[in-house]
Amino acid sequence: MRVGHGTTDLPVPDGTPMGGYLDRPGPSAGLADPLTVSAVTWSDGERRFALATADVICVNEDLAGRARSAAGCELWLAASHTHSGPETGCVPGGGPTPEPWLDRITEAVRTAVRRAIDGERPCEGTVHRGELHGVGADRSRPQAPAVVPLDLVAVRDGGLAGVLVVLPVHPTVLPATSRLVSADLVGAVRRSLRERLGGNVWVTVATGAAGDISTRHTRRGQDAAELERLGALVADRCAELLAGPGTPLWGAGPAGGRISWATRRLTLEPAATTADEGALTAGYEQAVASGDPVATRLARSRLEGVRARTSPPARTGVDVNVARLGGLALAGLPGEPFLAVAERIAGRDAGRDAGRDADSPGEPTVVLGYVNGYPGYLPTACAYRRAEYEVLASHVAAGSAELIADTARHLLEEV
Template structure:
């Protein structure tokens, strides 16, 4: 198996509208840390697979299709966003929409350039997989502070001489350390993790950080601030966890003679039922909840209530999809390593459903190949939390997509026996 990796810059010129926070006022005023598009490629001598990670709030289906059309030398391509809330606005509308210019053409061109550069770096490799529980970085954001522990997956790439060539990290945490008031472009937590790992692993190791199923997971209850020092602290915490995991025994992911395979499954999701009366009632209830939380003096409860009010207002002003929502689910096998890619913002429990009872190493990415919006678990719809209020898809949509992913992986398992 040959593997390559390359990163190309994605410049953002001020002033540019920024995506992620509904309450943000103003456009970008500069760059705190540069955005990039990172391409990983695998080639088994017959076919080539590319995983492309972009420092963006989301990727819509149109820009994914354009990136695939613009990219040569690959047989399959996944495009996943980091979900930074300090990058350009790329049309992150629940249910999906058209990507605005100039990003509708800049993103595909950058993807094609990153993939071409990655192909040129390909070398013989073997892969090693590790997984562990990351503490005190991310937790369920719309619940009272509790267990701050999420799974973190590492795919270590080792060259023919036995040296570490690269590291792919799958981190299921919203990269939202910087606040809505920030007007400097940044990769946020994903960029901070890359920087901290680069300091520790050195220039000879390429680094890629993918955002996992983080729809309900953020740093809300673990961060101690919103600035650069807090980004550095949390990035360092993730990097130190990765180093500890790298010191542990690994599970083989792929070997020299292994092969690639992949599947994709389309789905059409029913829109969430709603009405103008429902929206008014939600806004009124959320407004009362904010007043109650403010009177109670609990900062965490107030932040959750304020988020719910934002979600209620967003739902009341957003255009409700009148048609089914198109979505793509994808799965791949790289030797023994299984990868699943879910679109939009899947809740972490959905990744757990995909991984449950899997026979080998498995990692689940979110924010990939389209943006249907939030994908809560069906049970989450019973409470009017921000993610549910902002969701465009009907209850059960997340489980349906997770089921498709699990079926695709099972099909790949059979093909590899």
């Protein structure tokens, strides 16, 4: 297998509308750290697959299609979901990508993919998986354990050439009041891990199934210092995992591994959830009066969920993407799937039911979120029993996430 990596900056001019928060006080007004578009390409001599990651809030289907055409090969375009970048049309149910970002991001993807292809060379691949503590947790359950799975795909050409990190945590440390452009947590992880691995090792960070996972209950602040602290925690854990044995995925020779992929189109039914905004407002006022900051934040998020629905829910079309890169099973899901959706695809929930080690499924399976479309939140069916932000903001019916997960599993069996 031949693997390459390329990257390019994504400049954001001052005065650009920013995505991610409804109560942003104004457009961008400076740069905290640069946004990037990066690409990793794999070639087996017959087929080429590219994964591009962009430091934007979301990728709509129009942008994904334009970028694929520009790349000239099979391409998945994933958003990091930074809330400190440009607004790219991130509305529940998806929408058009505003100019000039449709053209700018497409051109950046073209540049990054071309650089990756030009740099392809024979490489081996391994996957490393472990638990990450103290960075992400269920943001609607303050007492939930702060533990998430961390996946690393390591690429070696004798020594370590590069690492793809899949982090299932909302990259939201900086507050809504910030008007500085930043890749937020994803950027902090990239910087910290590069420092540990050395300048010759490329690092790409993709956001996993993070619909219900964030730093809300783990962060100690919302500034640059806290970004660096959390980024260092992730980087230290990555370095620890890379120092241990990994599971082989493909070899460097001509017969080192084969590439295949598949996509299936689904139509998701509209959400039936209704909410009494007056009651939620009263609940928020009671939380404020109590002086409990956690209760206040959760109550405010429920109101934000109702107000995030800018139009009545309708049927939503989505693409479910899977690929096999040698021995790696890869799923690319649209929108913001809950973490349990990824566990369902990887078979770790089935492993628990069968009495197997939940962290030792039959094959290495890595799940990305925010890929090739934005239907919004994809909560699990059981989450619809609670009136939390993600359910109130979702445009899709209960059971949609399970339909997507099961489709991905079946596609992986077919390719």
